[in-house]
Amino acid sequence: MSEQILDAIYYAVLDGNAPAAAEETQKALDAGLTAEKILYQGCIPAMDEVGYQFEIGEKFVPEMLIAARAMDAAMQLLRPLLIEEGVEQIGTVVAGTVQGDLHDIGKNLVMMMMEGAGFRIVDLGTDVPPEKFVDAVKTEHPDIVAMSALLTTTTRSIIATIQALEEAGVRDEVKVMIGGAPITQEFADKVGADGFAPDAGSAARKAKELVAA
Numbered sequence: 567m568s569e570q571i572l573d574a575i576y577y578a579v580l581d582g583n584a585p586a587a588a589e590e591t592q593k594a595l596d597a598g599l600t601a602e603k604i605l606y607q608g609c610i611p612a613m614d615e616v617g618y619q620f621e622i623g624e625k626f627v628p629e630m631l632i633a634a635r636a637m638d639a640a641m642q643l644l645r646p647l648l649i650e651e652g653v654e655q656i657g658t659v660v661a662g663t664v665q666g667d668l669h670d671i672g673k674n675l676v677m678m679m680m681e682g683a684g685f686r687i688v689d690l691g692t693d694v695p696p697e698k699f700v701d702a703v704k705t706e707h708p709d710i711v712a713m714s715a716l717l718t719t720t721t722r723s724i725i726a727t728i729q730a731l732e733e734a735g736v737r738d739e740v741k742v743m744i745g746g747a748p749i750t751q752e753f754a755d756k757v758g759a760d761g762f763a764p765d766a767g768s769a770a771r772k773a774k775e776l777v778a779a
C-alpha cells in the first residue's frame with residue numbers, strides 16, 4: 567500500500583503533475599507515512615531522475631520547471647512537518663543571482679534540485695550585492711554559497727563577491743559554487759570557486775559532494 571502511494575508521488579513529480587503530487591502526498595500523510603519517508607522515497611528520487619534525464623538531454627527546461635513545481639506542491643505539505651519531525655538536513659545553501667543580473671530561472675531550478683537533495687535553502691533573490699552575501703554567511707552560517715550569473719558582464723560580480731567574502735574573513739567558512747550560462751570550469755578555477763556545475767541536476771550532486779568532502 568505505502569509502496570503504491572510512494573510510486574504515485576514519484577511519477578506525479580517526474581511527470582510534473584502538481585495537483586496529483588499534492589493529492590498523493592496528502593493521501594500518503596493520511597495513510598500515516600512520515601513526511602521524511604515521502605520526501606526521501608517519493609520526491610527526491612523523482613527529482614534525481616529528472617536531473618539525470620535533463621543531463622542526458624531527455625528532459626528540457628520546461629519539463630524540469632514543471633517537475634520542480636510539482637515537487638514544490640508536495641513540499642508545501644511536507645515542509646512544516648519536516649521541520650516538526652526535525653529531519654536532519656544535509657546542509658544549508660545561501661543562493662542568489664549576483665549583482666547587476668536579474669535572471670533567476672536557472673537559479674530557481676538549482677535551488678529546487680538542491681532542496682530536493684535535502685539542503686535548507688536561503689534564497690537571496692536576484693541582483694544581490696556582495697555585502698548581502700557576506701551578511702547572509704554571517705547570519706545563516708551556510709555550508710555553501712551558490713552564485714548564479716547569466717550575463718558576461720555580471721561574471722565580474724562573482725569575483726567581487728568572492729573578494730568580499732575574503733575581506734570579511736568568512737571565505738574559509740563556506741564552499742563557493744558558481745554557475746550560469748557564461749560560467750565554465752576554467753572560470754571557476756580561475757576565480758577560486760570550490761564548485762561549478764553546468765546544470766541543476768549536476769549542481770545538486772556537486773553540492774552533496776562538497777558537504778561530504
Ligand code: B12
Pocket residue numbers: 627666667668669670671672673675676712713714715716717718719743744745746747748761762763764765766767769
Ligand atoms: C529568460 C531570459 C531573460 C529574462 C530573465 C527572466 C528571469 N526571471 O530569469 C529577461 C527578459 C528579464 C532577460 C533580460 C536580459 N537579458 Co536575458 N536571457 C534570457 C534567456 C532567453 C534564457 C535564460 C534562462 O532562463 N535559461 C534557462 C535556464 C534554466 O538556464 P540557465 O539560466 O543557464 O541555468 C542553468 C545553468 O546555467 C545552471 N546554473 C544557473 N545558475 C547556477 C548557479 C549555480 C551555483 C550552479 C552550480 C549552476 C547554475 O543550472 C541551470 C539549470 O540547469 C537567455 C538566453 C539563453 N538561452 O540562455 C537570455 C540571455 C542570458 N540574456 C541576455 C541579455 C543580453 C539580457 C539583457 C541584457 C537584455 C537587455 N538588453 O535588456 C537583460 C539583462 C537584465 C539583467 N540585468 O539581468 C543574453 C546574455 C548575453 C551575455 N553573454 O551577456 C542572453 C544569453 C541572450 C542572448 N543570446 O543574447 N533575459
